[in-house]
Amino acid sequence: MSGSRNGAHSGARRVRGLCWVAAATALALAGCGDAESGDAQARTMAAAEAKELNHNLGHRNRVRDAASIAAAEILRDIDRTPPTGRTGVRREALAWSGRTARxxxxxxxxxxxxxxxxQLPVSFGDPGTTPGEATRCYRYQFELSRYTTYQEIDCPGGHAPPxxxxxxxxxxxxxxxxxxxxxxxxxxxxTLADAVRKAFPEDWITVDTTTHEGALVAAVGVPAExxxxxxxxxxxxxIVxxxxxxxxxxxxxxxxRTGLYVSPPR
Known part of the structure; x- marks a missing residue:
């Protein structure tokens, strides 16, 4: 009689153990099914990168052509973009035209x-992330003495140009x-004025000279820059x-101009 009771208790424990295993397996499977979408994360990352770039491009106070802006400010860190398959965002310039002038x-x-x-789950309850990719395109517009603006556009097919x-x-x-x-x-x-101009014949350089209380003063520069x-x-x-x-x-x-020395603003 005692042996029958012990056998019954042992069988019940085995059933409860199997139920716990089944429940844990179901939960684990449910966690795998709820993995976060890598595509959705990628879309968010692309949008965030576009917004940050717009902020960094900022206020335009220099005359520049679009090609120079793209090369020097948008693609300057292109060598640091992530390799294929690695988490990150790669930039590609698709088209450029115009310049920032009046x-x-x-x-x-x-x-x-x-x-x-x-990203595989690393702990119970961590859903992990599926691999994903997203492509988004934006048009940036630049005007002299204004802040950069941008808007999302449809992405064209094909490879980016050189x-x-x-x-x-x-x-x-x-x-x-x-x-x-x-x-x-x-x-x-x-001889000061002619000598300075002769030393700086470049047509983009301005020259201004004068004398002041026995001193010779010369200013040469590129005002636009x-x-x-x-x-x-x-x-x-x-010489100072x-x-x-x-x-x-x-x-x-x-x-x-020489006024920087002769009559500086107060």
Missing amino acids: DVRATVDVRFVATVEE PPTAAPVPQVPQDGPKRLTAVLRTATPG RDCLLLVRTPAGK APSYDRIWLEPGETGC
Whole structure:
């Protein structure tokens, strides 16, 4: 009689054990079925990347053509984009036209290809993530003295064209300080203007010279780029580079002129 009762208890325990195993298996299977969609995550990642790019492109205060914007600002980190199959977002420039100048707009179309790797559950209740990919395209528009705007557009098929090349940005030559110093060492008040222009013949460079209380003053620059070199030969013959607030180079301010030294804003 006792053996029958023990056998019954043992059988009940086996049944309960099997039920727990079945329940745990069902829960595990349910968790696998609820894995988060990698495609949905990829779409969200692409949209977030597009929004961040728009923020980084920001306010436009330089004249640039669309190809230069795409090459220097949109695709500059293209070598750091994730390899195929790795989680991340890749940018591709699809089209570019125009430039940021008065009454003119530049436009760049960008394709964002987002990839999400499969993530297996690492603990009970973790649904994991399915592998996924999403492609979204946006058009960025640039106007001088305005903030960049963007909007989503339909993605064209096919491969992206070869990436554009940025045009050289005009600037004071790297040896500008050496050139101007050499001029100031030998110039006189009567020869200063012609000597400085001869030393800087580039048509994108402005030249402004004057004398002030026995000093020779010269300013050479590229106003559109807020690039300016200001040097002074003091009455004692020393060449110095006076400091100034760079805000004075902005449109509507003093600009790259000898006034930065002779009559600076107060």
